[in-house]
Each structure stands twice: as structure tokens, then as C-alpha cells.
Amino acid sequence: MSPRFAAPSETARPIHVTSPETLKQTLDGLPETARSWVDSQNFSAGPGEILALPGPDGRVVAALAGLGAESARPRHRFALARAASALPGGDWRFDGDLDPDAATEASLGWLLEGYRFDRYKSQEAPKARLVAPEGIDAARVEAMAEGEYLTRDLINTPASDMGPDELEVAARALAERFGAEIEVTTGDALLDANFPLIHTVGRAAPRAPRLIDLRWGDSGPTLTLVGKGVCFDTGGLNLKPGASMGLMKKDMGGAANVLGLAHMLMATGSEIRLRVLIPAVENAVSGNAFRPGDILTSRKGLTVEINNTDAEGRLVLADALALADETPSDLVLSMATLTGAARVAVGPDLAPFYATEDRDAQTLSGAAVHVADPVWRMPFHEPYEAMIEPGIADLDNAPSGGMAGSITAALFLRRFVTETPRYMHFDIYGWCPTPAPGRSKGGALQGARALFQAMPELLAK
Structure with a gap:
């Protein structure tokens, strides 16, 4: 399945984009x-409201698509994406007063609406195709969707x-x-290559742990x-x-998101030197599983007291971040489905992030608006550093008390990025x-489009 726009066509049927404020003007032109x-259909141009328009012979010749009232639009991301599923097959084009940002969002939403996870069960995708609006970077939008x-x-995909x-x-x-x-270090070779935390977390599983580089x-x-x-x-x-185990197939969501972002960067020919590090493991139970109370030594030499083996993500990331820090980059960025605390704080729709540089956070927050990928900055609150210092080791992987769980996890990770001054964590x-609209139930990309949009400015600093 590959998201693509239709070729420009003179026969593409128009989708008249309108709102409650402009509906009368739109209708006057019909x-x-x-x-x-x-x-007769009581069409009111509400957000995502779609109405096919028949011609004299009864065949659909055009459509109306509602944006909703301007004051309500922030509540309805990708509202126009509903057209992809609601309209009959064939080529369509947007017709209406869409500025470049709105046209880009509508076009991206259309492509995303076409996603179907059909590996195990065939699912029919929308047959309506969109001709890319003039003025948008169609190849860039396709790269984001892909x-x-x-x-x-x-x-x-299940585990x-x-x-x-x-x-x-x-x-x-x-x-x-x-x-x-690409280079991959697997199994016991992780110990020889000094990735002890990745090996320790993954050694109990029959499928060998590895570091993908x-x-x-x-x-x-x-x-x-x-x-x-x-x-x-x-x-x-x-x-x-x-x-709590029902959705744990998504615990590799950080890896999936950085691979999606890497695809966008490479597909658009970004002039960068890109490195992607993925510690890939399965946190399983067997006789050689690591234990609560263990004290482990990381690649960076920092010792970690294990107070909960369910706080394993920060352990495997620690070794990978330590490797990244050995060859300092202009920017190091980690992504992880790391804590339930972050979900409780901002819900499932926002991508919470941490940044060591205020300018980077401002750049990212501004870029996120342009690609309908909402993010929210969280603080590296230094007074909480004491919470991750257990006394008998350098670090605690699961501080007691249950407070500030996302912040303490981010502070833990930051300890492994000391040579690279600019670090961001999602x-x-x-x-x-x-x-x-545009977002099917299931696996989600979060923050990656915002990063892709912001990357030229982030890396120009």
C-alpha cells in the first residue's frame, strides 16, 4: 500500500470547500x-461534513466539504480527510479558498485516510483519488504519508x-x-561490543536482543x-x-517512529548525515531474566540499581544514547513509548517532548502547527535529579513514590548524553x-512529522 496523489486530470471532479461563514457564497456559484x-439535505458545512452533488443525470459530478466554523476548527484536525472515504471512486480536486498550510493539511489527511492495516485481513481502501492542489509540495506530502x-x-504488527x-x-x-x-550487533556479541544493558534486558527472550545502527x-x-x-x-x-499487557506490541513505537522519520528525511533527499540507532529487544521472563535489586553497569560506566524490571526501556536507550554521544552530533533525538505518566499528563493525542535548548523547543512547537502534529514541551526539572539517585548506585531505574514519572525518566536518559549539547526526547x-479522520485506530506516528517540518531550521543552528 503506497499513498500517492492522482495525476493531474481535467476530468477530476471538484470538492467545494466551504464553511458556515462562506456557504451562501459557495451555493451562489452552483x-x-x-x-x-x-x-433538501440540510448541509450546514460542519467540520468534516461531506455531501455529494448529483448532475442532471443523477451521477455525482461534484461535492461539498465543510470546514466548520472558524472558532471550532482547532478541535477538528484533518476534517476534510473524511472526503476520501465518503466520496465515490474517481479523481477529485479541492476547489475553494485553502491557504498553502490548509491545502497541505487537507492533502496529507486525504492520504492518511487511505491507510489500512491489511496484513491479516483484507480491507478495502477508499477508491476516491485526490489530485494534489496547486502550490503544495506533493512529493513532500507523499513522503510524510509513506x-x-x-x-x-x-x-x-503483533509481536x-x-x-x-x-x-x-x-x-x-x-x-x-x-x-x-547498516550494521547489527546481536546476542552475546552485545557484551563484547560493550552494550551490557541492551543484552541484560533482552537475554531472557528466545529471540536475541540486538542493536541496529x-x-x-x-x-x-x-x-x-x-x-x-x-x-x-x-x-x-x-x-x-x-x-496492562494488551497493547505491549506497541512498545517498539519509538523505533517505528524514528524509522518513519528517517524515511521522510531520506525520501526527500535531505542534506544531512543521519544515524539511526535502535536497541531491539523483548522483555521476557525466564531463569536468566534480570532481577529487581540488581545493579548493572552501563556502556557509559554509570551504575543502575534495578528497582523495577518493567522500567526497561530507559535501560536499552541508555546504552544506545551512550554510543551516540561518543560521536557528538549536531542534534541527538530519542523517541520512546516510555512512561504511562506521559499519557496521563497529556492524553493519547499530544506528543510530549523534552529539549535542552529553548530555541529548539520553540522551533518544533511552531513547526508542529503546520503539519497537524501536536506536541507539548515538558521540563527537564533539575530539582528532581535527586529522585533518580538511589544512594548505592549512580542511578535508579524506577524511583519510588510514583510522581513525575515522565520527567524522571527523561532526566535518567539525559545522564547518557553529556558530550552532545543539544538533546531532545519524546x-x-x-x-x-x-x-x-486521517487517523485510524491503532499504531500512530507522533511528533515525527513535526520534527521533519522543523528539521531544516533545527539543523541550521
Whole structure:
């Protein structure tokens, strides 16, 4: 499944984009029979409201699409995406007063509305095709949609078919497509290569842990992406209850998101030197599983007291971030489905992030608006550093008390990025619990489009 716009066509039928404020003006430009039809259907141009317009012979010749009242639009992201599913097959084009940002959002939403996860059950995708509006960068929009399709597919695939080895296969396929180099360190070789935390977390599973290291580009600023690739998380010996295990196939959502972002960057020929690091493991239970109370030594030499084996994501990220920090980049960025605390704080729709530089946070927040990918900055609150210092080791992987869980996890990770001054961390949910226009229920890309939009400015600093 590949999201693509239709070729320009003189026969593409118009979608008249309108709102309650402009509806009368829009209707004045339609034939009388069409106006009568609209009146009979009580069309009010509400957000995402779609009405097909018949011609004299009864065949659909056009459509109306509602934006909703201007004051209500912030509540309805990708409202026009509903047209992709609501309209009959054939080529369509937007007709109306859409500024470049609105036209880009509407076009991206249309492509995203076409996503279907059909690996295990055939699902019919919309047959309506959109001709890209004039003035938008169609290739860029397609790259964003294709990167998001990749992310959704990876997260939606159950752990039976998406373990560390299959995640490696996906990364290798991406590397092959864009001519990137890739190196993978697997199993006990992780110990020889000094990735002790990745090995320790993954050693109890029959599928070997590994570190995936992808490199692309030979000029421009340097960017390192680190994604948590816990392909299933039982919680280890601190076993999760059944209800908490139901969505743990998505615990590799950080890896899926950085691969989606990497796709966008490579597909658009970004002039950067890109590195993608993914510690891919399965947190399982067996006789050699790591234990509460263990004290582990990380790649960076920092010791970590294990107070909960279900706080494993920060452990595997720590070794990967330490590696990234050994060759400082212009920007190091980690993405992970790391804490339930972040979900409680901002819900499933916002992507909470941390940034060591205020300018980077401002740049990202501004860019997010342009690509309908909402983000929210969280603080590296330094007074909480004491909460991750247990006394008998350098760090505590699961501070007691249950407060500020996302912040303390971010502070933990920051301890492993000391040579690179600019670091950003995303604590995402990676899942859309309720279907909405352009966003099917299931695996979700969060923050990656905002980062893609912001990247030229972020890396120009």
C-alpha cells in the first residue's frame, strides 16, 4: 500500500470547500438544481461534513466539504480527510479558498485516510483519488504519508511477527531502499561490543536482543535518532497484569517512529548525515531474566540499581544514547513509548517532548502547527535529579513514590548524553485509541512529522 496523489486530470471532479461563514457564497456559484439538493439535505458545512452533488443525470459530478466554523476548527484536525472515504471512486480536486498550510493539511489527511492495516485481513481502501492542489509540495506530502504508513504498519504488527529480528528486517529494507549502510550487533556479541544493558534486558527472550545502527548521507549537519525497540514488554519479573499487557506490541513505537522519520528525511533527499540507532529487544521472563535489586553497569560506566524490571526501556536507550554521544552530533533525538505518566499528563493525542535548548523547543512547537502534529514541551526539572539517585548506585531505574514519572525518566536518559549539547526526547503513546479522520485506530506516528517540518531550521543552528 503506497499513498500517492492522482495525476493531474481535467476530468477530476471538484470538492467545494466551504464553511458556515462562506456557504451562501459557495451555493451562489452552483446550479439551481444543486442548490435545491443541498437545501433538501440540510448541509450546514460542519467540520468534516461531506455531501455529494448529483448532475442532471443523477451521477455525482461534484461535492461539498465543510470546514466548520472558524472558532471550532482547532478541535477538528484533518476534517476534510473524511472526503476520501465518503466520496465515490474517481479523481477529485479541492476547489475553494485553502491557504498553502490548509491545502497541505487537507492533502496529507486525504492520504492518511487511505491507510489500512491489511496484513491479516483484507480491507478495502477508499477508491476516491485526490489530485494534489496547486502550490503544495506533493512529493513532500507523499513522503510524510509513506513514512507514517511504515510507522503504523510496524506498530500494528503483533509481536509474533514483529520481534527484534523482524524489526531488523524492516530497518534493512529501509536501508536498501535508500542506499544506507547498516550494521547489527546481536546476542552475546552485545557484551563484547560493550552494550551490557541492551543484552541484560533482552537475554531472557528466545529471540536475541540486538542493536541496529543505520547510517545515511555524507554531507551536511549530523542528526542521530534513537528509538526504543522493545518488541514486547511483559514487564519481566515485575510481570505486568494482563490488562496492562494488551497493547505491549506497541512498545517498539519509538523505533517505528524514528524509522518513519528517517524515511521522510531520506525520501526527500535531505542534506544531512543521519544515524539511526535502535536497541531491539523483548522483555521476557525466564531463569536468566534480570532481577529487581540488581545493579548493572552501563556502556557509559554509570551504575543502575534495578528497582523495577518493567522500567526497561530507559535501560536499552541508555546504552544506545551512550554510543551516540561518543560521536557528538549536531542534534541527538530519542523517541520512546516510555512512561504511562506521559499519557496521563497529556492524553493519547499530544506528543510530549523534552529539549535542552529553548530555541529548539520553540522551533518544533511552531513547526508542529503546520503539519497537524501536536506536541507539548515538558521540563527537564533539575530539582528532581535527586529522585533518580538511589544512594548505592549512580542511578535508579524506577524511583519510588510514583510522581513525575515522565520527567524522571527523561532526566535518567539525559545522564547518557553529556558530550552532545543539544538533546531532545519524546515520550510518546504511539497509539490512536479512537478512530478519527486521517487517523485510524491503532499504531500512530507522533511528533515525527513535526520534527521533519522543523528539521531544516533545527539543523541550521
